[in-house]
Amino acid sequence: MNLAKKGNNIIFTYHSNKVEADKVITEVLSLGQKAIAYQLDVSNIKNFDAFLHQVSGHLTQHEGSASFDFLINNAGAGVYGSVSETTEEAFDAMMNVHFKGVYFLTQKLLPLLNEGGRIINISSGLTRVSFPNVSAYASMKGAIETYTRCLAKELGSRQITANTVAPGAIATDFGGGSNKSDENKRNAIASVTALGRVGEPEDIGGVVAFLCTPEAAWINGQRIELSGGMMI
Secondary structure, rough: OOOOOOOOOOEEEEEEOOOHHHHHHHHHHHOOOOOOEEOOOOOOHHHHHHHHHHHHHHHHHHOOOEEEEEEOOOOOOOOOOOOOOOOHHHHHHHHHHHHHHHHHHHHHHHHHEEEEEHHHEEEHHHHHHOOOOOOHHHHHHHHHHHHHHHHHHHHHHHHHHEEEEOOOEEEEOOHHHHHHHOOHHHHHHHEEEEOOEEEOOOHHHHHHOOOOHHOOOOOOOOOEEEEEEEEO
16 A cells, blocks of 8 residues: 555555455555556466566556566465474475565566666565574575575666565464464564564555655665564
């Protein structure tokens, strides 16, 4: 919503929940912007050519050009387990969603990204602090941060910036939703956070939208943690 509030038309994807995707479209339209949603499983790179065709066709028909300004890689899944318990299948699933999918979807879309565009990849506070049972997830996010710095270097000649946003504990349904529903966990998070509460989705969206503004044009190759000062 924050991007739409700043006057941007939106193309976004959903994995399986079309009902919620349609709600987002309605909200964007209510703000006076255009929106469309496409189903996409980012863990399956074989789908990317068809997705690219959909996106370029839509943009050409409705905007007069297949190019776009901002790419935000936000797909994710919270699957946790100890090092001794993590299976190869679980590891591969995390890799495909959080790193391989991001890498190759970005590769496919780069030819359509305008000069001076922005890429924002979503990382995690877990690349800075460590907890049990998150080794696979945190490792993928560490890879994303390295990849993003490389993107910033490679795309500088096109004046395209690339940054990561690293949320801390946020009250969403991600990873089972305990940051939203488990009061004991919420209290524990608040106790180690300088601002004394669990983060909300709005705490993230506004910064992502800011990174897509002219004022943020000189921010490049950075990891921006949004955690309210958790464990500092």
